[in-house]
Amino acid sequence: MYKLYSLRYMGLLQKSNCCQNWCRTLSRKALAESSILDTNRYLNELVTSGQIDEARKLFERMPHRDEFSWNTMVSGYADLGRLTEARKVFDETPNKSSITWSALVSGYCKHGYETEGFQLFWEMRYEGHKPSQFTLGSVLRVCSVKGLLLKGKQIHGYATKTNFDTKVFVITGLIDMYAKCFCVMDAELLFEEMPSGRNHVTWTAMINGYSLNGDAHKTIRCFRGMRAVGIQANQYTFPGVLTACTAVFDIGFGVQVHGCIVHGGFEANVFVQSALVDLYAKCGDLRSARNALELMEVDHVVSSNSMILGYVRNGFVEEALSLFKEMHERNIGPNDYTYPSVLNCLTSKKYVRKGQLVHCLVIKTGFKGYKIVSNALVDMYAKQGDLSSAFKVFDTILDRDVISWTSAVTGCAHNGFHEKALKFFSEMRNCGVQPDQVITSSILSSCAELALLKFGQEVHANFLKSSLGSSLSVDNSLVTMYANCGCLEEANIVFNSMETRNVITWTALIVGCAQNGKGKESLELYNEMILSGIKPDFITFIGLLFACSHAGLVDQGRKHFDSMVNVYGIRPGPDHYTCMIDLLGRAGKLHDAEKLLNEMSVEPDATVWKVFLAACKEHGNIDLAKKAALVLFKLTPQDAVPYVMLSNMYSAVGKWEDAAAVRKLMKSKSISKEPGYSWLEMNGKVHRFMSEDRSHPKMDQIYSKIGEVMALIKKAGYVPDMNFALHDINDEGKELGLAYHSEKLAVAFGFLYVPQGVPIRIYKNLRVCGDCHAAMKFMSKIYHRHIILRDSKCFHHFREGTCSCGDYY
DNA sequence: CTAGGGTTAG
Numbered sequence: 001m002y003k004l005y006s007l008r009y010m011g012l013l014q015k016s017n018c019c020q021n022w023c024r025t026l027s028r029k030a031l032a033e034s035s036i037l038d039t040n041r042y043l044n045e046l047v048t049s050g051q052i053d054e055a056r057k058l059f060e061r062m063p064h065r066d067e068f069s070w071n072t073m074v075s076g077y078a079d080l081g082r083l084t085e086a087r088k089v090f091d092e093t094p095n096k097s098s099i100t101w102s103a104l105v106s107g108y109c110k111h112g113y114e115t116e117g118f119q120l121f122w123e124m125r126y127e128g129h130k131p132s133q134f135t136l137g138s139v140l141r142v143c144s145v146k147g148l149l150l151k152g153k154q155i156h157g158y159a160t161k162t163n164f165d166t167k168v169f170v171i172t173g174l175i176d177m178y179a180k181c182f183c184v185m186d187a188e189l190l191f192e193e194m195p196s197g198r199n200h201v202t203w204t205a206m207i208n209g210y211s212l213n214g215d216a217h218k219t220i221r222c223f224r225g226m227r228a229v230g231i232q233a234n235q236y237t238f239p240g241v242l243t244a245c246t247a248v249f250d251i252g253f254g255v256q257v258h259g260c261i262v263h264g265g266f267e268a269n270v271f272v273q274s275a276l277v278d279l280y281a282k283c284g285d286l287r288s289a290r291n292a293l294e295l296m297e298v299d300h301v302v303s304s305n306s307m308i309l310g311y312v313r314n315g316f317v318e319e320a321l322s323l324f325k326e327m328h329e330r331n332i333g334p335n336d337y338t339y340p341s342v343l344n345c346l347t348s349k350k351y352v353r354k355g356q357l358v359h360c361l362v363i364k365t366g367f368k369g370y371k372i373v374s375n376a377l378v379d380m381y382a383k384q385g386d387l388s389s390a391f392k393v394f395d396t397i398l399d400r401d402v403i404s405w406t407s408a409v410t411g412c413a414h415n416g417f418h419e420k421a422l423k424f425f426s427e428m429r430n431c432g433v434q435p436d437q438v439i440t441s442s443i444l445s446s447c448a449e450l451a452l453l454k455f456g457q458e459v460h461a462n463f464l465k466s467s468l469g470s471s472l473s474v475d476n477s478l479v480t481m482y483a484n485c486g487c488l489e490e491a492n493i494v495f496n497s498m499e500t501r502n503v504i505t506w507t508a509l510i511v512g513c514a515q516n517g518k519g520k521e522s523l524e525l526y527n528e529m530i531l532s533g534i535k536p537d538f539i540t541f542i543g544l545l546f547a548c549s550h551a552g553l554v555d556q557g558r559k560h561f562d563s564m565v566n567v568y569g570i571r572p573g574p575d576h577y578t579c580m581i582d583l584l585g586r587a588g589k590l591h592d593a594e595k596l597l598n599e600m601s602v603e604p605d606a607t608v609w610k611v612f613l614a615a616c617k618e619h620g621n622i623d624l625a626k627k628a629a630l631v632l633f634k635l636t637p638q639d640a641v642p643y644v645m646l647s648n649m650y651s652a653v654g655k656w657e658d659a660a661a662v663r664k665l666m667k668s669k670s671i672s673k674e675p676g677y678s679w680l681e682m683n684g685k686v687h688r689f690m691s692e693d694r695s696h697p698k699m700d701q702i703y704s705k706i707g708e709v710m711a712l713i714k715k716a717g718y719v720p721d722m723n724f725a726l727h728d729i730n731d732e733g734k735e736l737g738l739a740y741h742s743e744k745l746a747v748a749f750g751f752l753y754v755p756q757g758v759p760i761r762i763y764k765n766l767r768v769c770g771d772c773h774a775a776m777k778f779m780s781k782i783y784h785r786h787i788i789l790r791d792s793k794c795f796h797h798f799r800e801g802t803c804s805c806g807d808y809y
Numbered sequence: 810c811t812a813g814g815g816t817t818a819g
Contacts, residue, residue, distance in 0.1 A: 068810095071810060072810085074810085075810055078810095097810090098810085099810045100810080101810095102810055102811090103810050106810075106811085132810080132811095133811085133812090134810055134811050134812080135810090136812095137811065137812045138810095138811085138812080140812075141812065141813095144812090144813095168812090169811065169812055170812090171812095172812050172813075173812050173813095175812095176812070176813065199812095200813085201811095201812055201813050202812090202813090203813095204812095204813045204814085205812075205813055207813090208813065208814070234813090234814095235814070236813045236814050237813080237814080238814080238815095239814045239815045240813090240814065240815090242815080243814095243815075269814085269815095270814095270815075271814045271815045272814085272815080273815085274814095274815040274816065275814080275815045275816090276815090277815090277816085278815070278816060281816095301816085302815060302816045303815085303816075304816090305816045305817075306815080306816050307816095308816095309816075309817080335816090335817090336817070337816050337817045337818095338816090338817085339817085339818085340817050340818040341816090341817075341818085343818080344818070344819095371818090372817055372818055373817090373818080374818095375817095375818050375819070376817085376818045376819085377818095378818095378819090379818070379819060402819085403818060403819050404818095404819090405819090406818095406819040407818080407819055408819095409819090410819065411819095436819095438819055439819075442819080
């Protein structure tokens with residue numbers, strides 16, 4: 001079938017129909033009487049309009065054939081990729097010239113048989129035929145398409161030697177070759193130094209070269225240069241220019257180019273139209289995109305793909321899906337570009353069924369093995385929370401690229417399996433796949449989540465060693481990772497090195513400072529952020545209010561909470577209320593806290609009630625505490641904390657019977673305290689300790705170290721706090737029990753094996769015990785060690801007898 | 810005989 005979408009093409013088509021009629025009605029006599037020149041002209045017209053078989057019939061009937069007739073047939077077959085027939089005619093050609101050879105070389109090259117093309121090229125010279133600039137153009141073309149830089153350079157050398165390097169076809173071919181091989185500088189040099197005679201193809205090659213290499217500004221400048229010297233752009237030029245406009249979202253210039261296109265009469269070309277649809281869709285002007293799409297005379301899959309992607313990127317999921325459906329109804333076959341976009345808009349849990357349907361379509365339409373489609377499927381299933389389907393697809397991908405691995409890694413992380421994410425990342429590296437910015441950012445977030453400093457540092461170091469430039473998301477993840485691992489200094493270094501920062505960057509550091517006991521710095525950072533013109537978001541305020549509550553800044557906290565709602569229109573979530581109630585409660589404003597709790601615009605969750613209960617305990621308000629505990633018994637029936645807290649409150653005021661009753665209730669429901677444990681990481685190994693744990697291979701040394709430590713800090717004034725000991729044993733037993741708390745075992749291990757001068761980093765799954773907190777302050781002073789303890793709430797940096805939390809834990 | 814073109818996923 002003929003392509004009807006180009007008016008020019010239509011003109012040609014009519015002509016060739018005439019030609020066909022002429023051919024059919026032409027008698028043998030008339031044919032014999034026509035001049036060979038005329039017959040050759042018609043032969044050529046048949047060939048160029050794609051009617052090679054008609055041309056063949058005419059060719060067979062021709063009484064005389066000259067060089068031109070033979071060459072026309074060779075090039076005709078070669079051009080269409082019918083290379084066996086081309087070769088056969090070539091072999092039969094009585095007087096082969098350079099042109100005959102060139103035609104065949106060009107055909108082989110054009111249709112992907114570069115080896116044969118090159119072979120013929122050398123053979124031709126061996127036979128004594130000088131290649132023409134057209135032959136060189138053809139072999140250069142194959143270098144462009146296949147990215148054969150080395151071969152291309154050889155041709156360049158040959159061209160220089162034979163003085164072909166002044167011919168416009170050769171220079172243009174070289175420019176295109178270098179640009180396609182991503183050596184745009186070499187292309188530019190040739191273009192700049194071209195003595196004269198740049199034609200529209202030369203300009204186009206340079207323009208598209210810049211565009212391909214991602215230099216939108218030079219693309220546009222070059223296009224302007226072309227117009228300035230009065231050379232007309234055509235359907236080959238515009239797509240590249242439009243792509244450049246799209247890349248920099250310059251819709252203003254894009255519209256001007258659109259004007260040129262209409263003016264020049266090129267708006268009916270599919271390539272131009274597709275580029276237009278893409279420009280408008282990517283720039284968010286979906287109406288103009290849709291307009292351009294509707295104006296197309298053929299149903300076209302590339303433009304539909306662009307349109308779908310435009311809908312997806314701009315959040316119009318339903319429109320994207322309905323266009324996909326429309327494609328199906330109009331019999332536009334989807335291709336491997338269609339599915340990623342469609343799958344991409346089905347990543348929410350509510351599209352599980354639709355996701356499966358599209359997966360079925362992928363299989364039915366034969367795109368099952370396409371890596372890019374499979375990658376998108378992995379991502380979709382993982383984001384929908386169906387990891388098992390995700391991995392089923394992942395396992396079928398044979399040649400996994402960095403995007404396949406990223407889909408798996410982020411899929412794990414998305415579902416909270418951060419250790420698994422790290423495993424996949426390591427496996428990827430073992431497979432020799434190099435990480436890029438996206439996966440680096442993702443894996444750093446997992447490190448942050450797990451507070452794995454060592455792993456994170458390694459990823460950071462490898463990233464610096466790689467030649468990848470940094471990106472906003474990598475830097476943001478680094479700030480978060482370091483802050484989450486208690487390394488504010490490093491977080492600050494990354495933060496300060498960044499050229500652009502967004503709300504995530506600022507928030508990461510605000511939260512980091514708050515967690516590490518630098519509440520005032522958090523507030524200062526917040527002010528700086530506002531001054532730099534960046535608006536805070538939901539998460540920024542969680543960090544900010546957390547900072548206020550840790551620093552005990554009641555008025556500031558109230559002010560920011562108020563501005564969050566009234567200035568920034570952010571509806572507070574449970575986390576914001578938790579911070580506020582914690583802040584008010586710890587400051588002794590129990591009734592304000594209770595009032596806020598009752599006024600909450602969302603249902604208070606267990607965390608809110610827990611901080612309220614803790615505040616009641618802190619200030620000895622048993623009535624309110626009882627109320628909170630009762631709510632918590634219902635909300636989190638298996639949580640021991642409210643039982644223990646309430647019982648301890650009764651004990652503290654001597655209400656032994658009430659205390660016992662609570663413990664009995666707890667026992668009857670077979671609730672037990674979550675076992676506390678502490679761990680630290682050394683040389684890639686995790687050392688985990690439970691209270692009174694004796695399972696560690698170096699236990700003897702650890703216990704004797706504890707003996708030494710306890711003796712020394714007692715001499716310095718430490719008094720064991722029996723409130724944190726178990727109840728039913730004597731004082732001596734209690735004291736030993738305290739000494740063997742998991743965090744103390746971990747510190748003793750650190751004293752033994754972490755070199756002096758290196759911080760000892762300990763993690764605990766629960767809140768740090770009050771006695772341990774006091775003891776660690778003494779330890780840090782007597783041993784001159786920096787002890788960093790991350791508990792379930794925040795970081796404690798113990799240095800020279802003080803803690804960064806200001807004892808406000 | 811003649812070089813140059815548009816859309817992909819994390």
